[in-house]
Amino acid sequence: MPKVLISDKMDPKAAEIFRARGIEVDEITGKTPDELKAIIGEYDGLAIRSATKVTKDILDSATNLKVIGRAGIGVDNVDIPYASSRGVVVMNTPFGNSITTAEHAIALMFALARQLPEADASTQAGKWEKSKFMGVELTSKTLGLIGAGNIGSIVAERARGLRMKVIAYDPFLTEERAIEMGVEKVDLDTLLGRADFITLHTPLTDQTRNILSKENLAKTKKGIRIINCARGGLVDEAALKEGLDSGHIAGAALDVFVAEPAKESPLFGTPNFISTPHLGASTTEAQVNVAIQVAEQMSDFLLSGGVTNALNMPSLSAEEAPRLKPYMALAEKIGSLVGQLAHGALSSVAIETEGAAAELNQKPITGAVLAGLMGAYSDSVNMVNAPFLAKERGLDVREVRHDREGDYHTLVRVTVRTDKGERSVAGTLFGDNKPRLVELFGIQMEADLIGHMLYVVNEDQPGFIGRLGSLLGEKGVNIGTFHLGRRQAGGEAILLLSVDGTMDKAFLDTVRALPGVKTAMALEF
Template sequence: MVKVLISDKMSPRAVEIFRERGVEVDEKPGMTPEELKACIGDYDGLAIRSATKATAEIIKAAKNLKVIGRAGIGVDNVDIPSATAAGICVMNTPFGNAITTAEHAIAMMFALSRHIPAANASTQAGKWEKSKFMGVELYGKTLGVIGCGNIGSIVADRAVGLKMKVVAYDPFLSPERATEIGVEKLELYELFARADYVSLHTPITDSTRNIINAKNIAKMKEGVRIINCARGGLVVEADLKAALESGHVAGAALDVYAVEPAKENILFGMDNVVTTPHLGASTDEAQVNVAIQVAEQMSDYLLLGSVTNALNMPSVSAEEAPKLKPYMQLAAQLGGFAGQVTESGIKSVRIEYEGAAAGLNTKPLTSIIIQGLLAPLMDSINMVNAPVVAKERGIDVTESYNDREEDYQTLIRLSITTEHQTRAIAGTLFGDNRPRIVNIKGINMEAELGEHMLYVTNQDKPGFIGALGSVLGDAGVNIATFHLGRHKLEGEAIALIEIDSELSPATVEAVRQLPHVAQVKPLKF
């Protein structure tokens, strides 16, 4: 009999489902890391919420662990690379608490607008300070939603119902999807200029970390109100405090913080700040939903080998796995490459399977491509929910098959149509079954992708390669491989460079300032 440990407080329905399925389960919430490390080796599955930290050290001690199930969305408390290296499936429940979190954001907006926490404390203290708590209406105001995915779109829907004007910033939000949910899609600076309220619903990525900072706050309307029920790292708290003190920001409502649990914070005690202790998912309904989902998913995996909402492995049978493995790596690279270089809203995706690839079970490959494409600006995206998310965002995904061998025995070509253009990237497997990129934007090249890559598009001019090499050399960046291609003499050219370490922002900017450069993107795989 397989055994599962529930190490965080969870709805009793999880235990019931495990036992109904014939899975032995122990509940041990509140353990110290040392206690967890000492016992984790006895279990096949670990069911957690946000308190347990599945660190590399814990995973190393988990000799029999096959699956970690997170009852909720965020997996910041799981070392996914370590779990993957150990062959442990990591899964979450991305849809179980979306409504609850969205409703909390709306509640925070009301509380902030009508001074409800302070007015409640004052009234219960025997005061009657009616004039002190003059509020503002939500009716007719403009709400700026940053991140219009699963939760953000629910917030937008509720705000439209309150007769607010809703504008949204989300690079992956198509105009058609924006129209469908009743929002106006804007660039970030336009949103800041127009919004009376700014509500954050985006994961932490390189492009969203510290997105609410002094520079961006200065672009906002005087008297703006900010709500954050997403991730604490989205806000530079010192910059927000300064803006609240100056009056440029009229108020803020926060459910998440840079450091949690937040026993102390520079924003605590301010009259124009409403705070809650990370309650976004804290409703009875959400707790039951995520507990049921994680127990069902983990049971299916442990007993049947079925994979649902996995963050680090594809949904594929044991028989298919050896054959599909190199194709999965190629699919992940194609999607990840396209996702990292695409800078505008995606309208459609076309995936062409040619030669040997056309005869495979391509469903997991397509899902992995879409996952890689959406991953740069979304958390909790996986090969199972990626097609659903793409559909919800109005992204049309099509596949085509051609079993004839043309230039290569096997080939996958990915074409992305955005609001401005259509671009394609193609890859193949060579005799060693290692993926190679063979065409980018119609330019032929042969490139193997490493962990750190630099992608540069430029006008083909003499001296450019030397200038680029000098910038990287001056920055102490070692070049592993250097791949070049061009359309024609003095036409558009591409450099795809494997480097030994991540580039600093200053080095990226130095490359961007070189003559004839059109686009610079540091890539990570």
């Protein structure tokens, strides 16, 4: 009989489900790391919330552990790479608190519009300052959604019920899905310039960090009101403070902060600023939902091998996994490359296989492509939930098998369509089963996709390689691999090189300043 430890306070329904499914369960909460290490070795499953930190030390002691289930979304308290190396599956419940979080965003929007916290404090202090608290109506106002996934779509539905006009920015939102949601799809600058209220519903990634930066906040109309119940770091808190002090921003409400718990902040005490202590998921219903879901998911895995919402494991049978593993690694890298390089709003993706890859189960390959592609825009994406996220955003996904024999024994090609046009990338497996890029945007070139890479598009002119090499030397950037390709002599050329270490914006700006450079980007694999 499998045995599960619930180490954080959780709704009793979780333990009830484990026992009903024939799984032994212990509810032991509040243990120190050393106390947890002493007992974790006897358990097959560990059900947690945010309090338990599943570190390398804990995992080293968890000699029988097979699965970790997080009742909630965030898994920053779990060392996922090390759990993977130990063969431990990590699951979460990403959709159990969607309605609760959406409702909290709507509640904060009302609170901002009518200055409810200030009016409450004033009235309870014995004042009657009716004329001081002149609010605004939500009806006929324009709500700008940054992120139109599961939670964003619920907010849109609620806002439309309030007779608000809803516009949305999301790279994965298609025109068809936007029509279905009853929102207008716009680019970010348009949203910033038109919205009366902005609410954020996107994960924190390199692409979304400080998406409401000082520069972008300056693009908003005077009197904007901003709500963030998603992730700390999406809004530049210092710039938000400046905007509130200047009066350009009429109000802001944050449920999340860059540093949590946020026991002090320059924003605290600022007029027209509302804060709550990360309450997005804090309702009775949400806590019950995530407890039920994590117990059911873990039970399915321990009893039958079923995998749902895993962050580090695809839905594969034991027989398929060894053969598919290198193909999925290739697919994920190719998807990641095109995701990092494709500009504009995505509307469709085609995954083509030929040769040996065409003879395999296509779903894991497609899942790996989508995980790589969408991982450029979102966190907690894997081969299990990536197809769902793509469908949720209305992304048209096509799988195409080719019986033809090409130049390579196996080939995976990924073509994405955006409002800027099509982009296509192809890769293969060499004899060592290592992924290798063989075609990039119609240009033939071979490259390993590893670590930190510099991508440059330039005019094919004599002396460019020397100038770039000199610049890299001056900046102390060491080159690992160097790959070139071009459409024709004197035309457009592409350079991909791996470097030892990350590249900051200042360095990339110096590369872009070189004569002949059209584009320069840092890529991560």
